[in-house]
Amino acid sequence: MFRNALIVLTAVLCLAALSLPVAASDVQAPVEAPQVETYRQVDGRALRAYVFAPEGPASGAAILLFHGGGWSMGDAEWVYPAARRFAALGLTAVAVEYRLTGEDVTPIDALSDTCAAFAWVRRQADELGIDVHRVAGYGVSAGGQLVAAAATVGCQGVGAAGRPDALLLWSPALDVSGDHWFERQLQGKAAATAYSPAQHVGPDTPATSIVQGDRDTLTPLRGAESFCHRVETLGERCDLHVYQGLGHLLTRNLANQESDFDPDPEAKADGLEQLESFLTELGYTRVTTTEPPAASDGVRQR
Numbered sequence: 184m185f186r187n188a189l190i191v192l193t194a195v196l197c198l199a200a201l202s203l204p205v206a207a208s209d210v211q212a213p214v215e216a217p218q219v220e221t222y223r224q225v226d227g228r229a230l231r232a233y234v235f236a237p238e239g240p241a242s243g244a245a246i247l248l249f250h251g252g253g254w255s256m257g258d259a260e261w262v263y264p265a266a267r268r269f270a271a272l273g274l275t276a277v278a279v280e281y282r283l284t285g286e287d288v289t290p291i292d293a294l295s296d297t298c299a300a301f302a303w304v305r306r307q308a309d310e311l312g313i314d315v316h317r318v319a320g321y322g323v324s325a326g327g328q329l330v331a332a333a334a335t336v337g338c339q340g341v342g343a344a345g346r347p348d349a350l351l352l353w354s355p356a357l358d359v360s361g362d363h364w365f366e367r368q369l370q371g372k373a374a375a376t377a378y379s380p381a382q383h384v385g386p387d388t389p390a391t392s393i394v395q396g397d398r399d400t401l402t403p404l405r406g407a408e409s410f411c412h413r414v415e416t417l418g419e420r421c422d423l424h425v426y427q428g429l430g431h432l433l434t435r436n437l438a439n440q441e442s443d444f445d446p447d448p449e450a451k452a453d454g455l456e457q458l459e460s461f462l463t464e465l466g467y468t469r470v471t472t473t474e475p476p477a478a479s480d481g482v483r484q485r
Contacts, residue, residue, distance in 0.1 A: 215235075217233035217234050217235045217263070217266070217278065218233070218234040218235075218236070219231055219232075219233055219234075220232045220233075220234055220307075222279070222299060222300050222303035222304075223296060223299045223300070223303065225282070225295075225296070228282075230279075230280050230281065230282070230296055230299075230300075231259065231280045232277050232278075232279055232280070232300060232303065232304075233259055233260075233263070233266070233277065233278040233279075233280075234275065234276075234277050234311070235263075235266045235267055235269075235270040235275070235276040235277070235278070236270065236275060237270055237273045237274060237275055237469075238270050238271045238273070239271075239273060239469070240273060240469050241273055241274075241275065241312055241469065242272070242273035242274055242317075242466075242467060242468050242469040243312065243313055243314045243317065244273075244274050244275070244313065244314060244317035244318070244319065244462075244466075244467035244468070245274060245275040245276070245277065245304055245311065245313040245317065245318045245319070246266075246269050246274050246275075246276050246277070246318070246319040246320070246321055246351070246462075246467070247277045247279055247300055247301060247304060247318065247319070247320050247321070247330075247347070248262040248265055248266050248269075248276060248277065248278045248279060248320075248321045248322075248326075249262070249279055249281065249297060249320070249321070249322040249323070249326030249327075249329050249330055250262050250278075250323055250326050251322075251323040251324030251325045251326050251327070251354075252283070252324070252325055252326075253324075253325050253364065253368075254283065254284050254290045254293060254325045254328075254365070254368050255283050255284045255285065255368065256283060257283065257325075257326075258280075259278040259279060259280045260278070261323075262278045262321070262323065262326075263278055265321060266278045268455070268459075269321070269462075272459060272462065272463075272467075272468040272469065273468050273469030274319075274462070274467060274468065275311050275312070275313050277300070277304060279296070279297070279300045281293045281296035281297060281300070281329065282296055284368045284370075287370075289368055289369050289370050289372055289373075290325075290328070290329070290365065290368050290369060290378060291369065291372060291373060291378065293329055294329055294332050294333065294336065294338075294378065295338075295339070295340075297320075297329040297330065297332070297333045297345070298333050298338030298339075298340070298341050298345030298346075299341065299345065301318060301320070301333060301338075301341075301344065301345045301346065301347060302338075302341040302344040302345045304318055305318060305344050306344075316348060317348055317349075317465075317466070317467055318347060318348050319347055319348060319349040319350070319351060319462065319465075319467060320333065320334070320347030320349070320350055320351070321351040321352075321353075321458075322350075322351075322352055322353070322355055323353045323354065323355075323432075324353070324354050324355065324356060324401070324402060324431070324432070325356055326355075327352040327353065327354070327355020327356060327357065327402075328355060328356040328357065328359060328365075328378075328380060330347060330350060330352065330355075331350055331352060331355060331357055331380035331391075331410070332378055332379075332380050332383075333345055333346055333347060334346050334347050334350060334380070334387070334388055334389055335380045335383035335384055335385060335388055336377070336378055336380065336383045337383075343387075346387070346389075347389060348389050349389050349390050349391070349392075349461075349462075349465055349467070350389055350390070350391040350392070350393075351391075351392050351458045351461065351462070352391065352392070352393045352394070352407075353393075353394045353432070353454070354394065354395060354396065354399060354401070354402050354431050354432050354433070355380075355393060355395075355402060355406075355407065356401075356402045356406065357379075357380045357381045357393075357402070357406040357407055357409070357410040358379055358380075358381040358382070358403075358405065358406030358409055358410070359375050359378065359379045359380075359406075360375050360376040360379040360381070360382055361375070362375060365378075380410060381406055381409045381410040381413065384410060384413035384414055384417065385417070386417055388413075388414050388417065388419060389419065390419055390420040390421070390461075390465060391410070391411070391414055391419075391420070391421045391422070392421075392422040392424070392457060392458055392461035393407050393410075393411065393421070393422065393423045393424065394424050394426070394433070394454035394457065394458065395407045395423065395424065395425055395426070396425075396426050396428075396429035396430045396431065396432075396433050396434070396450075397425050397426065397427055397428070397429065398428060398429060398430045398437050399429075399430050399431045399440065400430060400431065400437075400440050401430075401431040401440055401441065402431060404425065407423055408423065411423045422457070422461060424453075424454060424457045426447070426450040426453075426454070429446075429447055429450055431444075432444055432446055433446045433447050433450045433451055433454065434446050434447075435447050
C-alpha cells in the first residue's frame with residue numbers, strides 16, 4: 184500500500200522511467216509527437232488526450248493508456264513509450280491526462296475522467312478511424328485501478344460508452360478495499376470498497392491480461408488473483424502472468440518497492456510480449472493469429 188506522500192513522490196519519479204521498457208534502438212530513433220486533443224473541460228480545466236496514430240496499416244482498434252503514481256502524481260507522458268509500441272502494432276493509442284488527487288479532487292474524479300476519455304474516443308470514431316467495439320484500456324498501478332474500475336464499477340453519466348472492451352494491466356491496484364492510502368485519497372467521500380474493481384466484477388467485465396510480480400507489496404498479487412478468479416467464474420478470459428521473485432513493476436529490489444526500482448529486464452520483455460499476444464488474439468492488432476489461444480487455468484507462472 185502507498186504509505187505516505189513523500190515515499191510516493193520518490194516512487195513515481197521512478198514510475199516515469201519504468202512505465203514501459205523501451206529498446207535502445209527506440210531511444211535513439213526520432214519519434215513523432217502525438218496529436219493533442221481536449222477530451223473534456225471540467226472545473227475550468229482542459230484535460231488532454233495525446234493521440235498516437237497507427238504506424239503503417241491501421242487495425243481499426245484503439246487503446247487508451249493511464250499512468251500510475253498513487254492517484255496523486257504522474258503525467259500522461261509516462262505512458263508515451265507504451266503508446267508508441269501499441270501504435271506500431273496498428274492501434275490508435277491515446278495517452279490520457281486525468282485529474283490527480285488534492286484539495287477537493289479524489290480518485291472518484293479521476294474515474295470520471297477515465298470514463299469521459301473512453302466516451303470521447305468513441306465519439307471521435309469516424310475521425311480516428313476506429314471500431315467503437317474494439318477500444319482497450321491499459322493501466323499501470325493506480326492507472327490500472329482506474330481502467331478496471333471503468334469496466335467494473337461503471338461510469339455515471341456516460342454508461343457503456345465509458346467502458347473499455349479489453350483490459351491490459353501492469354501491477355494494477357485491483358483490490359483497494361483495505362488500502363489505507365487509497366482511503367485517504369477518497370477524503371471521506373466514499374468507502375474504498377465502492378471503487379475496488381475486484382469487488383465489482385460482473386458479467387460485462389471484459390477479457391483481461393495482467394502482468395504481476397508475486398512479491399509485490401504495493402499492489403499485492405492476491406488482488407489480481409481475486410479479480411481473475413471472479414472474471415473467469417463468469418466465463419470471461421483473464422490471463423494472469425505472474426513473475427516469481429519480483430515486486431511492484433517487476434522490480435528485483437524487494438526491500439524497497441516504493442523507490443529505487445530495479446525492474447527485471449527479461450520479465451519486462453516477456454510481460455510486453457504477453458500483452459501484445461493478448462491483443463493479437465483478440466483481433467486488435469493488424470496481424471491476426473491463425474491459432475486459438477492456448478488453454479490455460481488463467482495463471483501463468485514465470
